[in-house]
Amino acid sequence: MGAFGKHYEQLACPFCERGIINCIFIPGAVSMKRAVTASLPGKGTFHKSRDVWIVQSGCNSCGKKKEEVETELRKNRVI
Numbered sequence: 001m002g003a004f005g006k007h008y009e010q011l012a013c014p015f016c017e018r019g020i021i022n023c024i025f026i027p028g029a030v031s032m033k034r035a036v037t038a039s040l041p042g043k044g045t046f047h048k049s050r051d052v053w054i055v056q057s058g059c060n061s062c063g064k065k066k067e068e069v070e071t072e073l074r075k076n077r078v079i
C-alpha cells in the first residue's frame, strides 16, 4: 500500500448535481517549500497542499463534457 496511491473519487456534477463525475484524486503529500515569507496582504493564502485531481468523465446526466466539468469544479474550488 503506497502512500501515493491514487484514489478513485466520484463527485457530483457541478451543473446538474445529479450526474456522477469520475475522478482520480492524488493527495499532495510532497510539501513544496516556496518562499512564502513575504506577506501579501489581501492576496489570500494558498497553503493547501497540492492535491491533484484528474477528471475522467463528463456528466452522464446533463451531458457536460469533462473539460467543462473540470473547469467548473476548479472555479468552485471543489478540486
Ligand SMILES: [Zn+2]
Residues within 6 Å of the ligand: 013, 014, 015, 016, 017, 018, 019, 059, 060, 061, 062, 063, 064
Ligand atoms: Zn450534470
